[in-house]
Amino acid sequence: MSTHEAVPVSLAEIARIAGVGRAAVSNWRRRHDSFPTRIGGTDVSPQFSLAEVEQWLRSNGKLGEIGGRELLWPRFEALGSRNESGLAVAEAARRMRSPKARTGRTQLSAPARALVAEAARVGRDEGPRETFEFLLQRWLETHVRQLSTTPPQLAALMARTALAVRLGPARGRLTLLDPACGTGHLVAAAVQEYDGAGWEVLASESDPALAALTAVRLDFLAEDHAIRTRTITADALRDHPFSEAEADIALCNPPFNERDWGYEELATDQRWTHGLPPRTEPELAWVQHVLSHLKPGGAAVVVLPPAVASRKAGRRIRGSLLRTGALRAVVSLPPGSAQPHSVALQLWVLRAAQVGPAAAPPSQDALLVDATQFARPGTREPSPDWDSLGSYVLTAIAALDQPKRKLPQGSVRVPLLDLLDDEVDVTPGRYTAVTAEPSRQELAAQWGEFASLVTDLADQARHLSGLGFETGTAQTTTTVGDLVKAGALTLRAGQQPPDAAAPARGASVPLLTVADLLHDGTPSGSVPAGAAPAIAEEGDVVVTGVARAFKAWVHEGPPMAVGPQLYVLRVDAEKLEGHFLAGCLCAPANGRQAGTHASSSSRVDIRRLQVLQLPLEKQTVYAETFRRLRTFEGLLTAADGSGKGLVRDMRDRLAAGGLTT
Incomplete structure (x- = not known):
């Protein structure tokens, strides 16, 4: 790959190519006069020629065992366009799988076509699937602000929930539908979770690059799981692909807050059996879309923003969904479960009514599950405790059709008479507030947590109190x-x-x-x-x-x-x-x-x-002390909150009686 054109790469990209930290690259640049000169960027963020960097790394023995795929990505990024780079990654993957595959319909530029051919050669040498997954991940990281993906843990939970709610055998030849598939995270995780041999997977996506990437992902999965796949580039609401298809399971993480979803042209669409969605409620259009594709007894799980559960404009449709038994459960997820990470998203669990004389009458209640307790506050990545969250949600869902089965704390069956009021608010937190006094075990755990905080505070205090400070020295x-x-x-x-x-x-x-x-x-x-x-x-x-x-x-x-x-x-x-x-x-x-x-x-x-004004080495010493001080401050806040909560709970427990001496 020594014939690269002048593709710019940053210090961070050079570090990734060489498999070292950025500081090491900075040291090479300072110590070696032969290091490539800057071709662009700024003094703070310089850029270098990829071809010159590769030649220098090879000449100085710095490449090690890094494969050719690391050298590929900067060239994909240099294509500039998100769409063209995504389509090029998908086309390269097709050529990796089948060298004689005909070129796709999408027109790529000459540099993109040349890159596709080179990437296909690298992929066949280093593994088509591994190379595709590497390029896809780098593409997603580069365009993270423009793309929304479903975490695999959430996708697996949604698939498990749908299979548990669906009436009929949980395995066998099933049809899985995702009408807004993005890059295929949701359907891919569902197939991998269940080894969906014999499944038919139907996916549609309005963005051509995303649809192409999904098609390739599903092609790779079909090699291992014997699934049949169809991926269509189309707007599911406006174009209505798979209009005749019936799905056993539908999973969907639709776009949020889209006002231009086709309100005018779809006003008389037959999918709106629960009412025409208001212009400001596109999410309810997606809910009715997936419902229209379910077989009798089929189930769907849809990711929605929490406002959909309570907005005034959607109360008529929510009421109809409840009365007909289509909306079976709503689950409030902890923040960080999916993008946007700051919002406690919800899962709406839907089921199509059965038909025939043996069909059960519509349910007279709905299951509301508040799982926000499984957040991990204070962690760098706002990701929930997926194992505990999944176990909790599936335990609650297992009791959906068993009225006598005990629900876990934070879940409740709410009669439709209580839900069908003027607001038709199905927000779980409104109905699942816990007011019972704490148990002896819970108080013991709280005391243990408080004692741990006090111990950590004391450790930080000992370190900080031992610091010395010079006096009389002017600091610049x-x-x-x-x-x-x-x-x-x-x-x-x-x-x-x-x-x-x-x-x-x-x-x-x-x-x-x-x-x-x-x-x-x-x-x-x-x-x-x-x-x-x-x-x-x-x-x-x-x-x-x-x-x-x-x-x-x-x-x-x-x-x-x-x-x-x-x-x-x-x-x-x-x-x-x-x-x-x-x-x-x-x-x-x-x-x-x-x-x-x-x-x-x-x-x-x-x-x-x-x-x-301090040298970088001394800044590091100060930085560690600042970190300790911030940790001390956080522990003080946590201990204050924990102590006050403990006092409240102790008073509640004492007021309930039963004190022993």
Whole structure:
């Protein structure tokens, strides 16, 4: 692959190609005069020629055992277009599987066609499936802000739920439908989870690149699982592919908040048996679409935003779904279960009515399950405890058609008479509040947790109290503005996205505002990534520009947009340590000195904030101490909340009687 054109690669990409850390590449650049010169980018984020980098790595023995696929990806990325690169990955995978395969219908540019041919050769040498999965994963990571995928754990849970709710044998020749398949995560996980031999998988997707990638994924799966697959590029609502198909199971993670879903042209569509979905309720159009494709007794599980359960515009359709027995259960998932990660999404469990004299009458209740308790607060990745979550949900679902079976705590059967009021609100948390006094075992566990927090606090206190400080030594400082001028960091200011900007499909990111920080620090909304001028990536420093909520911290989660009076600082890792910078910035004196007025509502001039001038090695020592101080602060908050909760629960238990001495 030494004939590459001048494809630009960053230091991070060079590190990935060589299988080392970015710091090692920076060292090579400083120590070796022969290291390729910069061809673009900036001093902070330089770019180099892929061909020159490959030649230098080979000449200096730095490639090791890294395969050719690592050298492929920068060329796919250099195609520029998300669609063309995705279609090229799919076409390369087709050629990997079958070298004599005819070229697909999609027209690719000359560079893309040449890249497809080279990628096909690499894939046949290094494994077609492995190479395709590698390229697909890199493509998804590159375009994460524009795409929404279903985690495999959630996909498996949805498939298990659908099979448990479906009336009929759980295995055999089944038809699986996903009308908004994206890149095929949902159907792929379902087939892999159940080894769906003999299944027929029907998938449709309006985006040609996503549909092509799904088709290839399913082709690879068909080699192992003996499934029949059909993937169509079409808008499921407008074009209605598979209009005559009947599915045993339907799984769907539809686009949210799409206003242009075909309201006018589909007004008289026969799928709307429960009522024409309002223009502002596209999710209820998807619900009725999957219901229209179910066989009698067939089941569907759909991922929906929580607002669908309570919005006034959809109450008539929700009421009809309940009265006919089509909506059998609603499950509230913990935040982090799927994109957008800041929202507690819901699973709507649907079942088509049976027909014939043996058909059971519609159920007179619905199962509501609040599984938000399985969140993992404080973790870097906001992912739930999938094992516990899955076990809990399936235990509750197993009792769906067994009225006498005991439900797990947090789940409840609600009579339709209670649900069919003026609101028809099917939000589980509204009906599953727990008010029972804590048990002896629960109190013991709370005391154990509190004791652990106190022990951790004491450990941090011993370390922090032992630190020494020099006196009388003047310390040199600089400002954020000067650091920006020096190229040590970049500064981006958050703004309020325009109201008219509707979230695009798969392109939304959580939005953090000052009001969120004053509440609980959790982003309360989401915005299209393209409408957000400042997005914090992992490792960026976020600073509040208002005195009443002044703070600075290192962002450690997925991409997040920031609103007005919030700022994102991205550091050059060769000049600044993120935690050191955040620690210096969040000093209370900094906020007081940089404020433009004396009141608590005053703005903070971010560029005037002071930062110590220290070499990178010493910054690391300070950064570790700042981390400890932040941990100490977090433990204090946790101990305060845990202690107050313990006092409340102890009072409840004492008031209930039964004290022994």
